[in-house]
Amino acid sequence: MKENEKLYILPNILNIFAESLGTKVRNRRIEIPDEFGKGYCAGFVFNEHIQMLFLNYELKENLIIENPLIDESQRMILFKFQHIISQPNPSQATQLPRDIPSVLIGTSRMNTDSIIPIDTKTAAINIEVDANYLKELFELSEKSPVLQSLLENSQPLLFEQMVYPSLQIIVDEIVEEVVSQSVNQAFEIFFLKIKAEELVCRLLMELEKRDEKRVYALNKQDLAAAYRVKKQMLEHLDTPPIIKELAIQANMSPTKLKCIFKQIFGNSIFSYYQTFRIREAARLLKEENLSVSDAGYKIGFSNLSHFSRVFEEHIGMKPKQYSRS
Numbered sequence: 001m002k003e004n005e006k007l008y009i010l011p012n013i014l015n016i017f018a019e020s021l022g023t024k025v026r027n028r029r030i031e032i033p034d035e036f037g038k039g040y041c042a043g044f045v046f047n048e049h050i051q052m053l054f055l056n057y058e059l060k061e062n063l064i065i066e067n068p069l070i071d072e073s074q075r076m077i078l079f080k081f082q083h084i085i086s087q088p089n090p091s092q093a094t095q096l097p098r099d100i101p102s103v104l105i106g107t108s109r110m111n112t113d114s115i116i117p118i119d120t121k122t123a124a125i126n127i128e129v130d131a132n133y134l135k136e137l138f139e140l141s142e143k144s145p146v147l148q149s150l151l152e153n154s155q156p157l158l159f160e161q162m163v164y165p166s167l168q169i170i171v172d173e174i175v176e177e178v179v180s181q182s183v184n185q186a187f188e189i190f191f192l193k194i195k196a197e198e199l200v201c202r203l204l205m206e207l208e209k210r211d212e213k214r215v216y217a218l219n220k221q222d223l224a225a226a227y228r229v230k231k232q233m234l235e236h237l238d239t240p241p242i243i244k245e246l247a248i249q250a251n252m253s254p255t256k257l258k259c260i261f262k263q264i265f266g267n268s269i270f271s272y273y274q275t276f277r278i279r280e281a282a283r284l285l286k287e288e289n290l291s292v293s294d295a296g297y298k299i300g301f302s303n304l305s306h307f308s309r310v311f312e313e314h315i316g317m318k319p320k321q322y323s324r325s
Contacts, residue, residue, distance in 0.1 A: 010045060014030065028043055032057045032058075036059055041122075044192055044193075046189060046193040049129060050129045051127075052196050053125070054175075054178045055122045055123065055126070075131040076129065077107060078106045078127075081102075081124055083100060083123070084101045084103075085124070085125075101168060105150065105160070106157065107157045108131070110158050125171065127199065127200060131150075134151050144208045144212075146263075147204060147208045150204075158223060160266070166202075167202055171199070177191060210266050226260050226265075229241075229261060230272075233272070233276070234276055237276060237277045241270060241273050243269060246269070275314065277300070281296065281307070281319065285319060292320050295319065
């Protein structure tokens with residue numbers, strides 16, 4: 001193996017994480033020692049353009065590690081998949097709104113800290129891709145402002161995209177291979193690289209569909225405010241959002257809040273709320289076996305005909321039919 005090829009074996013952070021836990025990386029994988037918690041993480045550097053971290057562990061205490069090997073000259077775009085690894089809990093067959101699979105897509109300027117927090121409980125897949133590499137693959141002049149701004153990677157941006165079923169299938173294939181380690185290492189790397197690239201391609205295709213005419217750089221305060229608004233809505237699905245009240249909580253104007261929220265989540269505040277509201281209704285019907293009227297009332301619908309109509313628009317069938325399917 002040539003000297004420069006040795007760099008493309010493991011993500012730097014994996015070795016640093018292993019050292020902080022007093023263990024070693026074996027077969028591109030760290031098993032969390034019992035004294036620190038349980039689970040594992042695995043890392044793959046496919047080439048100089050793309051790498052992947054697979055994280056599925058629970059620590060007894062928070063851990064913060066320094067990454068002195070971070071290369072600020074690299075302009076990597078991060079795709080962070082969350083809530084996509086199934087947990088063995090049969091009582092939660094249907095996910096709560098806060099646990100719906102999604103992926104965060106961030107520019108390097110949103111991830112420039114040399115201090116990396118290691119959460120006590122993590123189940124995610126991180127894929128990092130060189131922005132310059134992606135730019136060479138696409139003709140930016142023909143793309144949407146959202147996709148163009150992301151690939152330019154010159155300002156702090158973050159987008160969140162829900163993981164739809166066909167995307168989840170690809171994620172599941174990655175999870176199955178990383179967990180089972182059932183094939184030869186050479187085939188494993190080739191397989192995982194193809195799947196990672198497919199995920200990135202499909203997500204860029206989704207971002208291109210977004211209709212923002214202009215993309216605004218984000219700061220940490222605005223980002224935190226948008227996620228507070230999201231959390232507030234998901235915790236009170238029985239109460240339709242009032243933009244003016246949310247804007248006060250976010251400490252910004254209603255116009256700015258609506259703009260930033262749509263840019264990050266790809267939907268207006270009310271449409272986003274309505275989507276998760278109906279997802280919760282579907283969960284109540286299936287998971288808790290509530291009647292149609294009880295499910296509708298619980299999420300704030302006083303008119304059951306209206307509830308039935310909105311439910312059908314989102315799910316494709318009436319709530320009573322859905323509960324029996």
